[in-house]
Amino acid sequence: MFLKVQLSWNVVIPAENLDIKGLMLQKAILVRLLDDFSAKKATKDLGYLLAVTTLDKIGEGKVREHSGDVLFPVNFTCLSFKVFRGEIIEGVVHKILKHGVFMRCGPIENLYLSNQKMSGYQYQVAENPCFLNEKTGSRIEKDATLRCVVIGVKYLEAQKEFQAVVGLEGDYLGPV
């Protein structure tokens, strides 16, 4: 689910980027903010950080004694993406294993759907392996889009990545 978030960060402008012209300073602050924002990539609470939408307020700068850099408190609004337990999402299958499939959903690279969470589907050994529901004829194969429910979410702090376990158990879930 996408989130609209209001944040307050401190942006550090190196002394050499300080300009007499106010406009340039504002640009330097924005560029620096976008830089920090991209580098941050994701947080546990907000998910993947996607874009800064508005720069709401630039506070008064404080000079750092030793370096001469200036620190500006900045309020801004941004967009992020996170999946939640119980959420219905659509994932695209990118890897099929005997025990389940891996899917992508937006910035999330690894959503795991175990074969235990897709009752009715059987693994088919073939050149292009897939899971087949013999009753309905529906297939889970590579590049298929599946509507599924999020069972659990995990955040990997070191990689700044989210992983999730999803299931197909419920009405109206399955290949779209």
Add this chain to the structure above:
Amino acid sequence: MSDKGGKGGKSALKSPASKGKDSKGRKVQFDSEDMFDEKFETNGNGNGKSNGKDGTPFAKGKGGKGDKGGSSKKEPPPLLLKVEEELPENAKCLMNCEAAQILQGIQDHMVLLSKDPTIKIPSSFDRALQYANTGNFYTNPHSVRQTLETLKKQDVSDGEICLIANTGIESTKKAFALIPSLKAKKSKVKESLGTALTELNKLKTVTESTIVLD
């Protein structure tokens, strides 16, 4: 007091009578948890703290029960969407169509933005835009928001509203199946949800025809 408790704990291992007591104690615990859960489902706006508390032991308790009591094959609890509890105060849910509009707006300026090497775009941007566009059934996010916002009077949460829009649900039956947390409010919500979904469908058909024209 503490001595007494210790004694009880010891004897629990030995005598069958105290075993019974033990299991009885457990039963009461589960019942109360079930009650809490029902309470939570009906009072969608209960305070977040107690909801959060209920949520965790409930899940754990059920698991324990399943492991031990083979006789009672109760289905696992439905996955309830509790976005509001997980979200910090400064964050708000957005529907895919709203996000798509914002992200597309930035994408439209990308030619200009990419000319300036100092401006960095997050690596997740492209894939998020792609996801927002695939799960976007409506061209006018504002009307969708207005239509679904009416459901807030019936205690439908922001997360549920977004899920309704993101899944492009057409019928109340489908809505209750895909969003179990709505079921608890079924009697209250059904009528207005039906009206809202009919309205949404009208917005949707407009979208589909424009896509065809494109």
